[in-house]
Amino acid sequence: MLELKDVHTYYGNIHALKGISITVKDGEIVTLIGSNGAGKSTTLRTIQGLNRPRSGTVTLDGVSLEKMEAHKIAEFGVAQSPEGRMIFPRMTVMENLEMGAYVRKDLTSYKDDLEHVFSLFPRLKERINQKGGTLSGGEQQMLAMGRAMMAKPKILLLDEPSMGLAPLLVELIFDIIKKLNEEGTTILLVEQNALMALSIAHRGYVLQTGEIVLADDAKKLMKNEDVQKTYLGVE
């Protein structure tokens, strides 16, 4: 279980997260929605140790992460498909996926996992030897997700996986996320596309200028008037 308690994160003087608390239980999909600049990516970066909370605690399975180095956190079982994808541009698709598995000590199921990624993203299999940097935006997004999956993490952090994808692909990506979760992966999903995110998530949090303003079951959030007005575009 991932647990954030009263987390405050700053960029210099900018108070980006103003005491947020989030829990993600094992086997759940939890989504974090909010408008631009609300602090969604900052939350994920804080969990991953790329930003340090000034106060508050972050724990995964009872182990506190807030002082752990980023690479140790990755080793401990947190993988992210980050905003801006951050794939290795001069490495091939295959090498990128290999890097994803870098943290794993146990590589017995490596081949199967690779096949699994390719079965979800057949496009990647076709481009196995292409350099990451020359993939299209959508393909890079798939690669970033595939790479995170190769780590077999305890929790998978996805930062706007639907960004820049064609509508058909957006649906495909959400299907894949759902499938991954059904196979047992715990997921924290950050999305602009609130409707889609809420439709596959178990629970959701609404973040507004660094504060959690709403937290509820996904179904209930979808029916919430404020959410409908602000994030679902319902008049």
Added chain:
Amino acid sequence: MQPNIKTGITFGIIGGLLTFLFGGWSVAVIGCFMGIGLGLGFGGRIEKSTPFNMAKEASKPGFTAAGVLLIVSLIQNFVIQGLIGKSQAELNTFIFSNLIAFLGSAGLTCLVVSFGGYDKKKEQTYKLALLAAVVIAFPFVDNFTELRWTAQIIFALIFVILGLGLNIVVGYAGLLDLGYAAFFAIGAYTTGILSSPVHNTEWNFWLVIWIAAAMAGLWGLMLGAPTLPLRGDYLAIVTLGFGEIVPVLFKNLIDVTIKEPLTCWILPLFRIQTTCITFFEHADLTLGEKGISPIGRPYLPIIGEFESSKPITWYFLIVALILLSVFIINRLRDSRLGRAWMAIREDELAAAQMGIDPVKTKLAAFAMGAMFSGFAGAFYAAYIRGIFPSVFDFSASIIILCVVILGGIGNINGVIVGGLVLMTADRLFLPALKDFLTALLTHTVLPSISNPAVQAAVSANANPILYRFLLFGLTLVIMMAVRPEGLIPNAQVRAELHANEEKKG
């Protein structure tokens, strides 16, 4: 005209002009090297078919090149020799050397091209076999032909090891190190201090070379630990600083006193009487500007002590060291650590997200790179039998960096070729060019200049060695403009540099 024939003619002329500088048997050796070079060059361009057909295809440009070489060589013997005031070669030497040059050049071109007609594995084996034959035969041929190139080639090979080491740091891990010669100095001085009669410490070379490598590696760790968290430009500046400090440090280690602190200072503070244990008192470790000399040489049972007059033994020692280095570096590159280096080079933040410890990984690159430098330093110190602080200044770091860039960042073969080309140019070509120009001027232009001041100025400035850094710089600038990925590029670097062109084309 067919492009291969054009290349053949160009090579023939260049090879021929080189014989101007060296004369004698050089045409035979140059011809053979030219043949191999052309063969490798044509190999990729000639359509794949049976070995025989490919050789036939290559024979036209091959014989053209050989013919051009022969013509220029004839000019050399009958015109140039006279111009520079030397007598023509003996008839026997002349006939044989040119015959070997002609047949060797054309024959090797065809032979190397014909390798391409076999399957990949066989081709690779044949090429390696030829390479091994050349490497082994070279010093003996050199000895027989009295060219005396081996001694200089050994310097080039030292820089090959240095380049290979720096390539780990710059090419694999992507850390710009501008002070790499510092580790070269540490290896050399470790050897100097441990195996010189000056210090009465004549340790065995075969032991010292490992200590030197370990010492350089250790210093790599010590210098790297506080600096490697820095990124990009900052790291470059700090390494530049270290590169300056280390030679100065060695220059000044001339009055070293090391006492055991407990017995000498701490206990006396409490008025406890002890005898102060002193490790060194006023020891002159490095002899300052004068440098340490002589330095012990390696010894092997059957061969005996390595002597400066017999470069062949040194040659095979450095070749063995290079083989060892290439083997280790290849293994490293394909290891988990090697992949971590590549990831760090690509994107440090993303690498950390993959679970790679950036500081540890960079530190490993720094220390490994330093270790190879330590090897080279130990060999260097023993080879020239002395070390002087001025050898290891900033320019040395830059030359090593040039070797890596010229050859092809991140590619082992590239770095080897880069080191050979750059350093042979520096140690063989420039001095020979200087002698040639001096001789040419004294026999042609100089006598006709009446003003003695002008005469002196001309003869003093016609020394290409004076312009060596200008030439280094020029080479780099031209390289960057024409072929920024280096002579034998790393596939990834090439892909990145030419990404736009590929899209256009």
